Amino acid sequence: MSPLEPRPPRRVIPIRAASTTAESEVARVMQICNACRYCEGFCAVFPAMTRRLSFAAADAHYLANLCHNCGACLHACQYAPPHEFSVNVPQAMARLRGQTYSDYAWPPALGRLYQRSGLTLATALAVSLALFLALGVWQQGGGAALLQAPSGGNFYGVFPHHLLVSLFAPVFAWACLALGLGVRRFWRHAEPGPHSLDAAVEASGQALRLTHLGGGHGEGCNNEDDAFSLWRRRAHHATFYGFMACFAATCVATLYHYGLGWPAPYPLLSVPKLLGTVGGISLALGSAGLGWLHLRRHPLQGDRAQRPMDLGFIGLLFLVASSGLALMLSHGTAALPLLLCLHLGAVMALFATLPYGKFAHGVYRVAALLKSSIEKRQPSRLKLADD
Ligand code: HEM
Ligand code: HEM
Ligand code: SF4
Ligand code: SF4
Numbered sequence: 423m424s425p426l427e428p429r430p431p432r433r434v435i436p437i438r439a440a441s442t443t444a445e446s447e448v449a450r451v452m453q454i455c456n457a458c459r460y461c462e463g464f465c466a467v468f469p470a471m472t473r474r475l476s477f478a479a480a481d482a483h484y485l486a487n488l489c490h491n492c493g494a495c496l497h498a499c500q501y502a503p504p505h506e507f508s509v510n511v512p513q514a515m516a517r518l519r520g521q522t523y524s525d526y527a528w529p530p531a532l533g534r535l536y537q538r539s540g541l542t543l544a545t546a547l548a549v550s551l552a553l554f555l556a557l558g559v560w561q562q563g564g565g566a567a568l569l570q571a572p573s574g575g576n577f578y579g580v581f582p583h584h585l586l587v588s589l590f591a592p593v594f595a596w597a598c599l600a601l602g603l604g605v606r607r608f609w610r611h612a613e614p615g616p617h618s619l620d621a622a623v624e625a626s627g628q629a630l631r632l633t634h635l636g637g638g639h640g641e642g643c644n645n646e647d648d649a650f651s652l653w654r655r656r657a658h659h660a661t662f663y664g665f666m667a668c669f670a671a672t673c674v675a676t677l678y679h680y681g682l683g684w685p686a687p688y689p690l691l692s693v694p695k696l697l698g699t700v701g702g703i704s705l706a707l708g709s710a711g712l713g714w715l716h717l718r719r720h721p722l723q724g725d726r727a728q729r730p731m732d733l734g735f736i737g738l739l740f741l742v743a744s745s746g747l748a749l750m751l752s753h754g755t756a757a758l759p760l761l762l763c764l765h766l767g768a769v770m771a772l773f774a775t776l777p778y779g780k781f782a783h784g785v786y787r788v789a790a791l792l793k794s795s796i797e798k799r800q801p802s803r804l805k806l807a808d809d
Contacts, residue, residue, distance in 0.1 A: 438479040444518040448486060449477040451509050454501060461495040465634040466794045467511070468495075473802045480611040483522045487608075487783075487790035489515035490634035492643035493723040503722065516725040523782045528603035535778040540730025543738060546774045551767035557581065558763050568759045576687050577749070580759045583685065586766070593773045600777035605785050614793045621795035628795075629788050632658055646718045654715050660708025661739065662784075667701025668746070687753065698746065705743035709736050735780035741768045 440449040452471050455461065462468045467489050474481055491512050501507035520536065527533030535542045558580055559565045562572075572579030628634065635643050635655040642652035675694040678684040688695045713736045716729075724732075745765040752758045775781075 440477055440479050440482050442479075442521060444514070444521045445479050445482045447514045448482040448518050451511055451514050452477050452482075452485065454507055454509050455495075455511065458501070460500075461498055461511075464494050464498075465490060465492065466628075466791070467515075470794055470797065473797065480613070482518055483525075483608065484612045484790055484793055486515045486518035486522060487786045488634075488794055489519070490632070490643075490787070491516055491724060492635050493720070494644055496723060497644045497648040510722055512723050513725060516723075516728065519783070519786075520725060520728050520731075522608065522786065523604075526604045526608045526786075527778065527782075528600050528607070532600075532778055535775075536731070536782075539728075539775075539779050540734045542778055543731075543734040543771065543775050547738065547768065547771040550770035550774065551763065553770070554581075554763040554767045557585075558759055561585075562759070568763070569756060570759070571754060571756050572759055576753060577758065577762050578685070580762050581766070583679065590770070590773065593770065597773055597776035601782065601785050604777065604782070605789050608786060609789055609793075612789070612793050614796050615800050617796060618799060621799055622792060625788065625792040625795040628791050629784075644720075644723070645715055646720050653711065657708050657711030657715060660704045661712055662708070664701045664704030664706070664708050664743065665739065667697045668705060668743070669701075671695070671698035671701060699750065702743045702747045702750075706740060706747065709739040709743065712736050713740070731780050738768060738772050738775075742772055 440446050452474075455468065456471055456475070459468070459472065462472070465488075467485055470485060470488060477485070489512065493512050495511045496502055496513075499509050499511070501509040503510060524533040524536040527536065555568070558568050561581060562568060568580075632655050635658065636652075641650040643650065643654055645651050645654060671694040674697065675686055675688070678688070678694065679686070686694075690696075690699075713733065716732060716736065742765070745761060745768055749758070749761045749765045752761050
């Protein structure tokens with residue numbers, strides 16, 4: 423089969439017209455933009471839009487996740503509110519993005535958790551903290567022991583290693599399964615076309631550099647007004663790469679433990695410790711920066727209804743990083759057991775809510791970027807129709 427020849431779809435998914443309020447609004451503004459095209463060079467959304475004449479539900483879902491909410495097209499638009507056309511692309515896309523997370527969630531019944539993401543997150547945090555405090559009291563044979571330096575001076579004196587693995591491994595595996603199945607449904611609806619390695623390389627590069635938070639000209643995005651700023655992209659890089667470094671630290675420590683028989687705690691100049699410390703500082707600073715910028719954003723640029731989800735996720739990331747760093751500094755002190763419960767409770771709440779909160783944005787955006795890179799390499803359906 424030639425690389426340009428479309429593969430037969432495994433399962434034909436019926437095309438559904440844009441029908442919800444959020445889908446219809448994306449379809450409406452895209453029709454106007456398709457006639458105007460002033461913002462064509464801003465990001466990947468506009469070239470993808472020009473390949474279509476109408477916007478069915480799956481097209482709208484794809485474009486909503488491709489938009490990086492940089493705000494540039496709102497500040498450039500001559501039809502933006504208060505104009506009677508009231509074109510607000512970032513807000514329409516943000517509203518529909520929230521709906522897609524919920525629609526594609528797995529299992530479908532839990533998709534509703536997105537609509538109350540702030541409450542879901544607060545509940546998960548309270549339950550996880552209570553779980554570790556209760557486990558700590560039980561392990562130590564009484565609450566008073568949680569206020570003393572543990573035996574052996576380290577965290578395995580509070581919780582044995584196998585207990586932590588048996589609690590975290592299934593919750594993390596569930597989060598990966600739920601996110602994976604959700605994004606698979608999104609992918610099937612998006613009908614991506616033939617895959618290619620250079621499309622995958624291009625999409626990964628765009629995700630890792632956050633190209634589309636550059637506002638089209640690389641000067642940055644619009645945050646609270648029409649001035650360009652690169653701070654949102656910088657803060658996201660600190661958050662993303664900090665998170666990845668902490669995650670890598672946990673993976674290397676697991677490898678040391680099981681592969682090399684070398685249990686924690688590790689010296690300051692070891693790989694897990696260096697990755698964890700640098701990553702933790704980066705994650706704490708990055709999430710604090712994203713929180714500050716989020717509070718200053720212009721209300722028209724996003725969907726205010728998603729604020730509890732956005733700020734809850736940012737706050738939880740900050741709590742995980744700062745409690746980990748405080749824990750590291752508390753070795754051999756009476757503060758260690760309670761800080762350990764706080765850190766583990768925060769990490770457990772984060773893992774449990776990964777597939778039902780803001781974390782989903784990364785996974786769906788990567789899928790949308792990949793589709794955009796694949797689509798770009800195919801002849802336009804509109805051009806084929808003209809020929
Ligand atoms: C992706 C999620 C996680 C993040 C972002 C995170 C973050 C951090 C940070 C920044 C530190 C301080 C730096 C260091 O000592 O390496 C730390 C320490 C620690 N974390 Fe986490 N952590 C995560 C997951 C976990 C998990 C799953 C566990 C246990 C099952 C855990 C247990 C610990 C312990 C015991 C320490 C103290 C290590 C020491 O002082 O040597 N963390 N964490
Ligand atoms: C490679 C995958 C990722 C991509 C392409 C991506 C992209 C983006 C974009 C474009 C935004 C701004 C628009 C919005 O609020 O949705 C954003 C926001 C955010 N991202 Fe990511 N992201 C990725 C992964 C991650 C990861 C792994 C984390 C942290 C664990 C993270 C943390 C955040 C936070 C906290 C915000 C909220 C900022 C706000 O509300 O203003 N992202 N991401
Ligand atoms: S956002 Fe406004 S200026 Fe930009 S293409 Fe659409 S209608 Fe035109
Ligand atoms: S990424 Fe920026 S320019 Fe592109 S559609 Fe979204 S808000 Fe507009």
